[in-house]
Amino acid sequence: MAGEILIKPDLQFVKRVMAAGGDTVKKCYQCDTCSVVCNLTPDEKPFPRKEMLQAQWGLKEVLSAPDIWLCHQCSDCTVYCPRGANPGEVLGVLRQMAIEKYATPPLLAKAVGDPKFLPLLIAFPMLLLLFLLKIMGGMGIKVGENLVHQGIAIPEGKIIFAKLFPTLAVDFIFVPAFFFAVAVLGKGVLAFWQDINAPHPWRVKVEGNLVCNLIATLKDILFHNRFRTCETTYTRATNHLFLVFGFIFLLIVTTWGFINEWVLHHDPPYFLLSPIKLLAMAGTASLLYGIWNLIKERQANAEKAGYGSYYDWFLIYVIFVVGATGLLAWLFRLMHLQILAYPTYFLHLTAVFMLFFYAPYTKLAHFVYRTAAMLHARMSGRGF
């Protein structure tokens, strides 16, 4: 029969949604209040009611649905849901599972979402950095003329972080880690784009110029135009914007430093008031301000909007540690506290590695999938 849709429910999928934090999904009785109160949903095929239904029925195709990414988890729907089904949080769980679906290897995404793997995830970059120190002779304490291998040797004299980890050695670890993350994210988002454009009953036709629409989408994301229409957690958009600008500034600083090192052969440390330093300070301040307020805002709204899952908090704390250790390492260096500056720098490198290397598996991956979903919505004339 024409137009017939064969539904294949997957009970294991429903159990996984519930176990990952969407345990309220079964409470939904399809009243549609959530779609009515959501300021972000398009008039055509609105979310999140239909995604709640798909998740309840075990239709795992929902993980390839662009609409789960159009939600910014503002929790307006959660507040108004008469059944306490927490649609905002359920969509968050579906996004986590979608990241896992498109990540390579998916096992790493599972590990990021499971607290029992946290020690391993921290140990991996630490051991990598310690191995680097060992092969560079940076492990050990000098007793007279003898080198006793008992731990990290704190370099003497003026604090220069490159004495502990030469820039080349840092690049040796971080450049491949960065390109690994870019490759995994690129592969994932391409597969996602193919899935949302594949023939299926819910497919929406896209048309128009891809590049022009992508630029318009990025502009919208850069200023959080849609995100700012959220009500319950309205401050989240502003704090998230600080975070985004912090990342952009620090990305510029990193690229600038890379050019200085490899093209201009001008090595750090830089003059305190040099433009690159000032931009780094502005980036760190913006990052810390944004993440600190996001933490406070989540705690303050926990009762009405949900506290968030371990998966959410994993990324929040990694970003916080990146900012805090970066700031502290710099302050300890200005105070000439070698014993604190070098270990803090070691922790900073560990956190930065975790942020980039695990990016395709953490919530940070949302920036590529959400961009693709918003681009798709714009190109299919859904009011974006």
Ligand code: SF4
């Ligand atoms: S999630 Fe809540 S508001 Fe939305 S349809 Fe279900 S019961 Fe209604």
Ligand code: SF4
């Ligand atoms: S959390 Fe906010 S953006 Fe997401 S579906 Fe609910 S109301 Fe809409």
